[in-house]
Amino acid sequence: MPELKFSIDADEPIRFAAVPTLAFRLNVEQAADGELIENILLQAQIQIDATRRRYSPEEQAGLRDLFGDIGDWSRTLRTMHWTHAPVLVPAFEQSITVNLEVPCTFDFNVAATKYFHALEDGDVPLTFLFSGTIFYRDEQGGLQVTRIPWSKEASFRLPVESWRRMMDAYYPNTAWVCLERDTFEKLTAFKRSHGLPTFERALEELLSENATVTARVGVAAGERIEP
Numbered sequence: 385m386p387e388l389k390f391s392i393d394a395d396e397p398i399r400f401a402a403v404p405t406l407a408f409r410l411n412v413e414q415a416a417d418g419e420l421i422e423n424i425l426l427q428a429q430i431q432i433d434a435t436r437r438r439y440s441p442e443e444q445a446g447l448r449d450l451f452g453d454i455g456d457w458s459r460t461l462r463t464m465h466w467t468h469a470p471v472l473v474p475a476f477e478q479s480i481t482v483n484l485e486v487p488c489t490f491d492f493n494v495a496a497t498k499y500f501h502a503l504e505d506g507d508v509p510l511t512f513l514f515s516g517t518i519f520y521r522d523e524q525g526g527l528q529v530t531r532i533p534w535s536k537e538a539s540f541r542l543p544v545e546s547w548r549r550m551m552d553a554y555y556p557n558t559a560w561v562c563l564e565r566d567t568f569e570k571l572t573a574f575k576r577s578h579g580l581p582t583f584e585r586a587l588e589e590l591l592s593e594n595a596t597v598t599a600r601v602g603v604a605a606g607e608r609i610e611p
Contacts, residue, residue, distance in 0.1 A: 404555075409483065412476070508541065
């Protein structure tokens with residue numbers, strides 16, 4: 385029965401994919417006297433090991449939505465599920481390298497997107513947990529099938545710059561926010577009633593109005609408003 389070893393040694397954003405996609409260079413190896421592998425239906429579950437890196441004060445502030453105040457991080461900072469990614473590994477005998485393509489979302493309702501966006505530099509510790517089915521030939525040439533043990537995994541540190549470079553390529557100077565339909569309709573009505581050309585201008589106008597109201601409330605309460 386094949387005894388496989390998995391490792392990842394590089395990442396690269398894919399250009400011109402339908403959605404932002406990172407390709408991880410996945411190495412699959414087996415013993416020198418291993419069987420002929422016909423193919424592997426491989427599935428990778430990817431986890432973010434958030435506890436295995438340090439965070440600057442600015443990053444801590446950006447991660448408050450996910451983990452709360454820094455004083456609570458001993459309880460709330462934890463490993464996060466990122467995504468699943470499948471790949472079909474073709475035939476090989478001793479070793480092969482394939483691209484494990486991972487589609488990424490820029491939806492800020494997704495915890496992983498919030499996490500990546502809050503980081504300024506450094507890298508993100510990842511763990512890839514592998515499962516799937518191996519089709520191989522035995523010594524007599526017969527086709528055999530076996531499962532990949534749940535213990536198979538690989539670690540990789542993804543540079544934060546790789547994530548930023550990929551998102552900048554797909555969404556230059558842009559971020560995506562998903563709104564409930566009722567909220568969207570209210571924003572649309574505000575945009576229309578004020579004669580604003582874009583939703584961005586509508587949001588800027590609302591934020592400006594909110595800041596003005598906040599300042600007036602502060603003055604009424606006797607607070608000192610800095611110029």
